[in-house]
Structures are given as C-alpha cells and as structure tokens.
Amino acid sequence: MNSFNFKKFLFLFKVLGSGCYLVYLGFKPDVIEVERKDLRPHMVWKDEEWFRCQKRVLVDSEFSTGTNVEVRTKVEPFGNIWVPAITIKENEDRKLLVKYKSLNGGEDEYTKTSVPYSEIRPSPPPFGSRTLGLMENVDALLECGWCPCVVSMVLCGDRYGVLLGPCKQSKDFEHLQLRPSVKWKDGTWKTKQKKSKLLLM
Template sequence: MDYFKKGAEIEISSDEDGFRGAWFAGTVVKPPAKKKNKTLVVVEYKTIMADESGANPLRETMDVLQLRPPPPRERSRTFQISEEVDAYYNDGWWEGVITEAHENSRFAVFFRTSREQLEFSENDLRLHREWINGNWVPPLEEEKVKTEEKSAVDVSSVFSEGTLVEVSSDEDGFQGAWFAATIVKVIGKDKLMIEYKSLRTDDDTDFLREEVDALHIRPYPPETVVVDRFNLLEEVDALYNDGWWVGVISKVLSRSCYVVYFRSTNEEMKFDHSDLRLHQDWIDGKWVKASQALEL
C-alpha cells in the first residue's frame, strides 16, 4: 500500500474487453481508501484521454489489485527468440513472445490473447516481469546474478535423500506455483532428482520424477500459526491443480470462504479456508512472511 501514495508513478491494468493483459502508465490522484470489500484508488492515465480533444487525461477509480509500480528496465539488453516481453503498442504495454529476430534490432512478437504477430523495434520492448509479493520477477539482470551467487551453494549440505521440499517450474501454465516433492537423489552441487507428491506420469502409473536445478527447490514451508480467518488484501497460497499458487484475498465471503485474486493470470477464484495458507517467501535461507518481505 505504501507504493500508491498521491503522485506516485504506477501502471494500471484493465478488465475491459480488448484491454486485458495490457498495462498503462499513470499516476495516483487519490491514495487508497477502503470501500466495502475493496480498496479503491483514483488514478490518472498518461496516455489515455477522456475525450477526443486529447486535452484531458482519463481518470478512473480502480481496485488497488489492478495497480503496480512501474517495472524496472535494463539500460541495454539483447532480446532472444522465445523470450517473454512486453511490447509498447496502442498506448500500453502488452505481453507477448519473441518469435523472430530481424535486421536493425527489430523483432516479431506473438500475442497469445489476440493470436496476432507484429514487428517492433528493440526500443519498444522490455523484458516481461510480474509484480509478486512486493518484488519484480525476474529481477534486474545484476540482481539476478547476485541472487544466483547466493543460491550457488552445495545442495548436498542442505538437502538429502528423503527430504520433503517444494519445487517451482518455468513451464508455461505452471509459473508461480510450488509443488510438494521428495528428494530422491542429490546428483551434483546444483542438481537433484525429485519425486512429486501429487503430479503423476502421463500414463498415470507412478508419481512423476525429474531432474531439477537447485534454484527451483526450497525447503517445505514450516507450519504457521492456525489462522481463524484471512483478511482482505492478505497474501496467501491457494491449493489448486495440485500446487500452491500465490494470490491475494480480494473478497471475504464468510469465515470459511474467500475469493482470491491471482496477479499472474488476472483471475479470481473462490476457495475454502482449508485450501489456503499464509504466504511465506524463502529469502537468503530464511522463511519470511509476506509483510516482512515487503520491508526487505
């Protein structure tokens, strides 16, 4: 909430047809104020006008869940084919995938939502990032290097055969989720063979096993204090499709039922209390609650 003070630079998402998946630059006009089950913010767009004259920027009252700070951007980078990017188009940033590299630093970008492919200059692209738990994922390249250096420890000193862990994935449709698994074998300093607790092989004859990089593994989260109820805007993990997905409580329906908003997919889903847990992050070898992570 500290990010959305009056005058703060922000990016705004929209639920309107034709605009889903895009982010538009704006500023905060009035800071967050609670109204019923929502926290609302008055914002002003920088590139979208209220009328055809183009003299008055559009102002709207938005749910705070549709806002984020402007993402960081590398001063210079070389984009690669298959890399996820945001492309500046029609006054906003739209998520796509680089499919072709052309001459003069131009790239073809495919947009899954519209099934279109358009060409952009390098200056109109940025690496796609998600705002998760008060942090940008992935971080800037220099920050990523620091993180990898911290994580580049001999995993044999941390994990052993039979250890219960959680595993993340970079595959489309699974990003942002953590799946319970057991260490089967430590292969090297940074590789492990794991067996999932809930994911099964294609023929459904056994639990899935695969070799995983140490950067995608963390210890199984510790038991947290039993929560009688979750609060509005509280960060939680929701159990869905055999994994734990990070989200935010967007509606409190009752003491045992909630609506959770997922930033990565811009979706809301209903969950029972028993399928939620307080969100924690594994940072520098320690478990940190979401409220603490925002302070780091």
Template sequence: MPPKPNPKQISNPKTSFFKPGSTVEVSSDEPGFSGSFYLGTIVCPSGSDSFLVQYKTLVTDSSEGSKPLREVVPLPQLRPPPPSTAKWDFRVGDEVEANYNDGWWEGVVTDVLGNGKFSVFFRASEDQIEFSKEDLRLHFKWVNGKWVPPVEDNENEEGKKVPTAKECGKETREEMFSKGTVVEVSSDEDGFRGAWFIATVLEAAGNDKFLVEYQSLTTDDDSEFVKEEIDILHIRPCPPEEIVVDSFNLLDEVDALYNDGWWLGVISKVLSGSRYIVYFRGTEEELEFHHSELRLHQDWIGGKWVMASRVCFYNFL
C-alpha cells in the same frame, strides 16, 4: 461517518512534489509490471488528482519517429525520486530496486557474489538476476508525503547475521535436501509460475541439482509419479507449519491449494463461513476457497523464510 478530508491537505502533495517540470517516478498497475518504477517529468495537472507525465526512458513510435511517451497518471502512482543510497553496503535480505528494462524493479538481495556483484530475486516473476552495485538502490516506500526506509532484517532471532548461500556452502544445501526430504518445487513453464508442488528428494544430481519425485503429479498414463531433475533455484523446504492464522484478511498474500499445487494469490474478498475469494495475478482469475485450503504466503530467501507483507491491491491487479 468519517470526517471529510481537508482540501488543503489533499492539494499539498501536488504543490510540494508534483509541480510542472518536477522529476517523478511512476508505478504501473498493468500485469507484468507490478513493483516497477519509471522516471518521468510532470508536464501539467490533468483533471482531478492526476497529471500528464512525459517519461525519460520510455518512447512511443509514430510516423514522425520515436518520441518520449506521455501518459496521464493518477496521483497514487506518482512519487518523487527516492533518496540516494550509493554508499550503502548491500547485504542478503535487503529490499532493493534494480535498474532493469528501463525502470527500477523491486527485489531482494539473495547473495553477495563479490567484486561489487549481487544476486537479486524478484518475487513477482520468480526470476533471480545478477546486478552490479551501481544498478541497485534500497527500496523506500512513499507514505503520506514521506520516505519510509526498509526495516533491516538480515539477522535471525538470536541476533546473528544470516549467511549467504555461498557462505552456507554446498554441504549445507545437500544436507538440507538430502535423500528422502520432502520439499516444494516450482516451475518456469508458462501457466505454472507462482505454483509450488510437493515432492520427495531421491538423490543429489550434482552441480546444485536434485532428482525429485512429485507426490501429486503423475505420468500421462497415471502409472507412476513424475520424476524430474530440479536446480537449486527451483527447490525449497516445505514452509513451517507452525504459522497458522484463525482467519485471513483482505489483501493478505496467500498460497491456495489448487490443481495439485500451492498457487500464489491475494485475498480479494472475505466471505462468511470461513470462505474467501482469491485473485491470481498470473491468470487474472478469482476463485473461492475454504480456510483449510489456504496458508499465508512466505518466500524462501537467503536460506530463511520471509513473511510476505500486505500488498497494495491496485498494484497487484
């Protein structure tokens, strides 16, 4: 049996960082808000390991007009404001938080556009948006009462800097997605976010677009495979096959082979016989899969594959 926690250790984070009047940031476990943080002020403790918080950017409408939103927040969803990184020179691959829609949202820098502008990719929504430097900050993690900075990872295995998409140039992209290349294609349509479908490049269509033919999706009359023009943001190489694991662990981010595509999910339960329960955030469903139908999830960012880290399950659900 593990030792019982020291009551003084449990209360230290509250008394040190979450006193009434303290400025804090609040994360959300609601669908569509994972990876976002909102500024607020501690009003007072509320029960065991929770606090009443008044938000600074979120309001509620009432008969008396708009008022700052107040909410009881559990301790795991609270953190102090992170240290300033105003002087940081952002690079491709940096884990950042972007000031967007009244909060700070986790993303990754995918391109340095010049004039203090950066392109940021948000894995949760698969959106890519342009931001000014003043609207970005490095992503720090609040762990055991301390700030943990992100690991710098903008170099390849040989120690060379990874070029931006602009540095790679149009010729490199056209080479990567030349005629006959097998690729994976995503969609922004409702019900298909987080899914990747295998296709073959038929030809470059100009303006960073490519004509592809799907290998598993057919027309309504099943007479031929679907052909579609895809832009550069929705096409990627097939993930490297050499990354193979003997077994998956609880909370591993995976792609599951389902409905003719690979769908992003997280291992929510490990079963016997090399079988797993996978939770899909987009549909809030849990389905069972065999090991052979799963692969570790990777993201194609800045012209390289980035292995997903294990997520906090209360943030994923």
C-alpha cells in the same frame, strides 16, 4: 524379495522404522519399500578383492535425501506454482533429483526430474488457524500445487475469494486450502508484504 528380482539397488533412500527402508532404483519402480532382511551392502569385485562402495548423500540438511520439499514449476495459466516433492539424490551437475506427482497424469503417476537449488525449497511450516486479511498474499492449493494469489474477498463460512496468479482468475477457497505466502531466503522463511493496492479484473 517377494515380488521383485533386481540385481542391485543404487542406494538407501530413507529409513522408515520397524525394519523397513525406502530404496532408490535407476529404473521403474524407482522407489520401493524394502525390509532389512532383503538388503545388503553393495560391493564391487576388483583385482580379486571385494570393495565396499562409498555412500553418496546430500550434505545440505534442508535438502537431505528423503526430505519433503517444494519445487517451483510453471503451469499455464497460473504461472509459477510450488509442487510438493521428495528429494532423491544430488546429480553430478549439482542439481537435485526429485520426484513429485505428475501434473497431467493419473493419480498414481509421478514425474522424476533434476532441478537446480534455486528452484527448490523446504516445505513451509504450518501457519495455524488465524484469519487471513483482505489483500494478503497467500498460496491456494490447486490440484497441480500451491499457486500464489491475493485475497480479494473475505466471505462467510470460513471462505475467501482470491485472484490466482498473473491471470487473476477469481475463485473461492476454504480456509484449509490457503496459506500465507512466504519466501525462503538465506536459510529462513520471510513473510511477503501485503499488497497496498488490489487490482480487480
């Protein structure tokens, strides 16, 4: 290989096409791109015979290895937010190992952590370009992820004022930085109901 000298890879991560693959390692750099010519099946020598290791994959289609997902995590003062992530593998404790951009790190720093299935969901589908309504439950794109909020003002120039999270911090966003809030339940997306009453702080 060009710039790496590792004894073995843990498993194939994702097929990229054009003869390239993403591979997961148990140490940094933990995910790298590799050409097909630099890969071989992992074999174990036992009792004077070579055995091919059984591959381990995620069986749940919405969370299969290499899938773009969102992970719920708490960020003060905004409460629970949804962070874009990618699935790596299922651990022995039935939690998913995922990787996402570090919330407090540099641009190229990433966090790798195990999360229960209850704290992970597929990436929501695009909602199009429809106008958002006053008091509608939406998610706003912050640097750390998607924060649940409520539309408090419809402004000119395709902009909206929102109240962010439980702290109800007021901030303006462009339309492209917002999306309707949806909930992943029983394998389907459900739209959150509009608030009947908006409390302005």
